Amino acid sequence: MDAEEVYRDEFPVRGGDFANAGIAARRIKQLLKDMGLDPQTVRRAAIVSYEAEMNVIMYAWEARIALAVSPREVHITVDDRGPGIPDVEQAMTEGYSTATAEMRELGFGAGMGLPNIKKNADVFTIDSAAGRGTRLDIVIRTNGHRT
Amino acid sequence: MTLSDLAARLELKAFTPVIPLDRPVQGGYASDLLSDVIGHARKDDLWVTLQVHPNIVAVAVLKELAGIVLVGGRVPAEETLAQAAREKVPVLGTSLTTFELAGRLYGMGLRGG
Numbered sequence: 001m002d003a004e005e006v007y008r009d010e011f012p013v014r015g016g017d018f019a020n021a022g023i024a025a026r027r028i029k030q031l032l033k034d035m036g037l038d039p040q041t042v043r044r045a046a047i048v049s050y051e052a053e054m055n056v057i058m059y060a061w062e063a064r065i066a067l068a069v070s071p072r073e074v075h076i077t078v079d080d081r082g083p084g085i086p087d088v089e090q091a092m093t094e095g096y097s098t099a100t101a102e103m104r105e106l107g108f109g110a111g112m113g114l115p116n117i118k119k120n121a122d123v124f125t126i127d128s129a130a131g132r133g134t135r136l137d138i139v140i141r142t143n144g145h146r147t
Numbered sequence: 148m149t150l151s152d153l154a155a156r157l158e159l160k161a162f163t164p165v166i167p168l169d170r171p172v173q174g175g176y177a178s179d180l181l182s183d184v185i186g187h188a189r190k191d192d193l194w195v196t197l198q199v200h201p202n203i204v205a206v207a208v209l210k211e212l213a214g215i216v217l218v219g220g221r222v223p224a225e226e227t228l229a230q231a232a233r234e235k236v237p238v239l240g241t242s243l244t245t246f247e248l249a250g251r252l253y254g255m256g257l258r259g260g
Binding site for chain 2: 018019021022023025026029043046047050051054106107108110111112113116119
């Protein structure tokens, strides 16, 4: 992370809160847009935030999405308190999902959430411990220009 | 092509009549899996789906889609309409199935990604 000109913000997300699903991602997207980041970066950060937010709502109890923006990169950290992921490698496989039948009926549980996040990140790390929670660290590099 | 051209030609029902349909539509995407739409739909696409719950609005906003068409005569949930109005996302409807509607949109020149 650059030392210069870092903007920081935090967004709480509650597990099971389907009524407010997508709000954190929308706020993050709007913030980045307002900062004049390039559209590609904004799009990627929005996808990452949305998928991460939905994962918390579907599987965890609560989380904090932390956003740090410097001219060169957008850093998104998602730290949740939840059941954790017993097999991270399996969870990263496209198509694999532990969503319930109800979630699938709503169009969730495509098994694309984590793969979508990874695809849109320049740096992606996931750290999970069963019974404790999951932490995602995502860096998206900007093109360095602002509108 | 604008949303209102498409709506008129395909006799789509507007569930959000106060939202103007003057938005240009560049292409289309048909899917009922939200992550699939997040991953593959493009800006200014028209989204064809049978999902009616409020999360479809969040996805449309995030991806800057031109609008949502609900197929099979499905009606949006009340909260979906409230969110659509707040976010200015046009929600339309048709009695056609996904296959039929996608075919007609393709016939009118719209393409997928």
